[in-house]
Amino acid sequence: MSESHALAPVERTPTQRDTHLSEDAWALILEATPATTRRAYRDDWNRFTRWCATQQRTPLPATAETLAQYATSLAMAEKAPATIGRAMAAIAKAHEAAGAGPLDRRGVKDVLRGYRKRYAKAGRSVKRAPALTLTALRAMIATLDPDTLTGVRDRAVIVLGFAMGARRSELAALDLTDLEPHAEGIQVTVRLSKTDKDGAGRIVAVPYGSNLATCPVRAVEQWRTALAHHGRESGPLFVRIDRHGRLGHVATGKGDPDGRITGEAVAAIIRRVAIAAGLDAAQAFSGHSLRRGFATAAYAAPDADLVRIARHGGWKEGSAALFGYLEEVDRWRKNPAAGIGL
Structure with missing residues (x-):
């Protein structure tokens, strides 16, 4: 192959490739998601990428093992099951926007199932706003x-x-x-x-x-x-x-x-x-x-x-x-x- 047709090397590190979402990608997320949810999703995604950096894991695309381990870390921090579920939804939305394919959440489902039982045994319950009569x-x-x-x-x-x-x-x-x-x-x-x-x-x-x-x-x-x-x-x-x-x-x-x-x-x-x-x-x-x-x-x-x-x-x-x-x-x-x- 002649030198003029040689492919130039990409200077972006794997970590940058894995965690970067373009403004266009985030714009699509924002258009499809209510304002309160979109802010929560972006915060959840940022927390997930920071956790991956400390654990030396790849956030995008995330493996089933990475997702299950992250869900476990949130459970150990005593986050509510709904909070963990929303974090997984935010990660899924980021993968969708980046064209990274669907997430394998089989491990996460098992983690959440076990955590919900532990949550209930501890006398905790999902907080629901009371109905206004x-x-x-x-x-x-x-x-x-x-x-x-x-x-x-x-x-x-x-x-x-x-x-x-x-x-x-x-x-x-x-x-x-x-x-x-x-x-x-x-x-x-x-x-x-x-x-x-x-x-x-x-x-x-x-x-x-x-x-x-x-x-x-x-x-x-x-x-x-x-x-x-x-x-x-x-x-x-x-x-x-x-x-x-x-x-x-x-x-x-x-x-x-x-x-x-x-x-x-x-x-x-x-x-x-x-x-x-x-x-x-x-x-x-x-x-x-x-x-x-x-x-x-x-x-x-x-x-x-x-x-x-x-x-x-x-x-x-x-x-x-x-x-x-x-x-x-x-x-x-x-x-x-x-x-x-x-």
Whole structure:
């Protein structure tokens, strides 16, 4: 072969090749993943590559043995099983983006199976946000001042989120243009959600409520009127309010420039109002409490329709999470030990 056709040597070390993900690859990950998840995934991937560097293992592509050993290291650090599962999901997403092929997780599954048993024997359990009942919802709304911007916004966040069975990320992502008036209430377009991988979107019909204080349609209209009064007729539906009462104000270098609240802010609002209402386990309430509360309240209704409940809240068909919520209702309503003569 002539010298002019000789292949030039690659000067990148194996470690650099194994751990590097291009900005284009990360951009694809970010586009396909909700904001809160994408930050967690990137942090998980960075932790994994640092661990591999200390253990002299190859992170990309990672072998089944490397994955199992990493899962074991997290278990020995007493991380929750869900945290370990998310770390594996982040590693899998990085491999997918880099075109490195699927992961062999057989060893990880065995490690997690054994760790879950040890976790349960130690008296630990998976922390779940408590479902928000209608009684608790009314108590929370009663603490809000309807004459303040914060009170009006927080009421709209809570009752709309409950009525939609929405994820906190879905609430935070709503724009004013996603709401369309209807004779029966409002139609809300959810453009992106956790289970909507292709971005097809869904329309959620939110009817008028029978209770003025907790009617989601009236709560949202009051908030939209407040926004319009401050010159906001487009952009995000829910925005930050600073201690001076300014809407969407952004400190230098912090937050989205449009003032949109985050999913974490939704959870903080719910927890803060739950504490103000003096609810039991108020510190444990989160954005997911709205979603669980909707599912259990809707299922407890006399004309409950599982298919409609799932479609309304954007659950996948046969969702284990949804059935878990509904079991909480059936545990007593359809208890097989009741009525057998004990």
